[in-house]
Amino acid sequence: MRSSVPFLKVYQSFASDHLTIVVGHVLRSPSRQRDRPTKNPFKNALEMYRRYQVKPLAGEKVFLKYGGETLEVITDRKGFFQFEWPTPSGVNTLEMTVALAAFPTESEYLKLEVKRPSxxxxxxxxxxxxxxxxxxxxxxxxxxxxxxxxxxxxxxxxxxxxxxxxxxxxxxxxxxxxxxxxxxxxxxxxxxxxxxxxxxxxxxxxxxxxxxxxxxxxxxxxxxxxxxxxxxxxxxxxxxxxxxxxxxxxxxxxxxxxxxxxxxxxxxxxxxxxxxxxxxxxxxxxxxxxxxxxxxxxxxx
Structure with missing residues (x-):
């Protein structure tokens, strides 16, 4: 049975001394499992089919909280969201929580290292x-x-x-x-x-x-x-x-x-x-x- 409750998927995000970017989706899906290794080609095909049985949810409000700040974005027509803001000066790590406004229990904790690549x-x-x-x-x-x-x-x-x-x-x-x-x-x-x-x-x-x-x-x-x-x-x-x-x-x-x-x-x-x-x-x-x-x-x- 398909869940009627949206779920939040936050992807690996990134930060520099200049900008921090956090991205993800709000989706409704019949399955949330990861790739299951199997030698059975029919099971592999079923797993791949399930990956495309998702319903992106547009217009969902998503909050991001770090320190004393709260940011808010709305998912686009593909259910995608992106937070982008100037990285606070002098920090090496950022700890934050991303949550769905309509379902606060759907949240993810992130700890991002500020990278300074050559x-x-x-x-x-x-x-x-x-x-x-x-x-x-x-x-x-x-x-x-x-x-x-x-x-x-x-x-x-x-x-x-x-x-x-x-x-x-x-x-x-x-x-x-x-x-x-x-x-x-x-x-x-x-x-x-x-x-x-x-x-x-x-x-x-x-x-x-x-x-x-x-x-x-x-x-x-x-x-x-x-x-x-x-x-x-x-x-x-x-x-x-x-x-x-x-x-x-x-x-x-x-x-x-x-x-x-x-x-x-x-x-x-x-x-x-x-x-x-x-x-x-x-x-x-x-x-x-x-x-x-x-x-x-x-x-x-």
């Missing part, structure tokens, strides 16, 4: 670290419906590459900015942990609801990725940025636009070659970027 790594997920076959609908759906986070495959060498990035500089901070929907948050978080990739904050695409949206997973506009990177640059204005993606969809175009707007902020761009038809275009992009002082590395598995 460099921020922004990584795509599908076909960058996770083998997804995003350019082939049939193969993409087969993997999405029959595999769990343990049986999905990371590209060879991904762990070593990300480990080398982590070891090369102190104070590195990872963000996974993807066109996968918020429905897949727990799945992707579990995948990254299972493959022993660097922990980070996930910033995903609008939540979706229904079986048709499941079949369209990862599609639509990818413009949200640029706006999220722009936000990160605002939150961490002293940090350099390394951008990692693939040629399957719009990562090269988005990263090129970011680099043209912020050439002094970009340390390096890495693009995985997964789409032969776009190869010459990406090579030309890399050449153009090099002339503006930004190094784009185009590589294959």
């Amino acid at each position: 460099e921020v790594v922004v990584s795509d997920i599908d076909d960058t670290i996770l083998v997804s076959h995003s350019t082939s609908l049939a193969r993409k759906l087969y993997l999405l419906l029959t595999k769990n986070h343990q049986s999905r495959r990371a590209f060879d060498g991904v762990k070593d590459f990300y480990d080398s990035l982590s070891e090369s500089k102190a104070g590195l901070l990872f963000f996974y900015v993807s066109s996968s929907e918020w429905n897949l948050y727990d799945f992707l978080e579990s995948f990254v942990a299972d493959k022993q990739l660097p922990g980070g904050v996930f910033l995903l695409q609008d939540i979706k609801s229904g079986i048709l949206d499941l079949f369209r997973s990862g599609g639509g506009s990818h413009s949200h990725k640029k706006s999220k990177i722009d936000t990160l640059m605002k939150v961490y204005p002293e940090a350099g940025f390394t951008l990692i993606g693939d040629s399957g969809q719009q990562d090269p175009d988005i990263y090129q636009a970011v680099a043209f707007s912020n050439p002094d902020r970009i340390c390096k761009i890495y693009i995985r070659d997964v789409r032969k038809s776009r190869r010459s275009k990406v090579i030309q992009m890399a050449s153009t970027l090099r002339k503006s002082g930004v190094d784009m590395v185009f590589f294959s598995e």
Whole structure:
């Protein structure tokens, strides 16, 4: 039986000396469980189906309390909310409570560390670290419906590459900015942990609801990725940025636009070659970027 009471889902959030951002959803859903590893493809398909049987609740009032302050926002049409405020000066951690106004028992406690990274790594997920076959609908759906986070495959060498990035500089901070929907948050978080990739904050695409949206997973506009990177640059204005993606969809175009707007902020761009038809275009992009002082590395598995 479906619960008639909304529930609050607060995602891993982040804070710098400049800004603090806390994000989440208010949803109604028949299931709230995390990804359950199983070798049964039918059970995996059922779990994935359940992830998309959510009802976002628009117009819900959400409170955030920290210290003596109380902030208030209203969820948008997709049930999403975001708190953004200047970080109090001189603090290293922030303790707060996020609660639903209509159901105060639905609340979450957060303790955020204020991060001061020297460099921020922004990584795509599908076909960058996770083998997804995003350019082939049939193969993409087969993997999405029959595999769990343990049986999905990371590209060879991904762990070593990300480990080398982590070891090369102190104070590195990872963000996974993807066109996968918020429905897949727990799945992707579990995948990254299972493959022993660097922990980070996930910033995903609008939540979706229904079986048709499941079949369209990862599609639509990818413009949200640029706006999220722009936000990160605002939150961490002293940090350099390394951008990692693939040629399957719009990562090269988005990263090129970011680099043209912020050439002094970009340390390096890495693009995985997964789409032969776009190869010459990406090579030309890399050449153009090099002339503006930004190094784009185009590589294959």
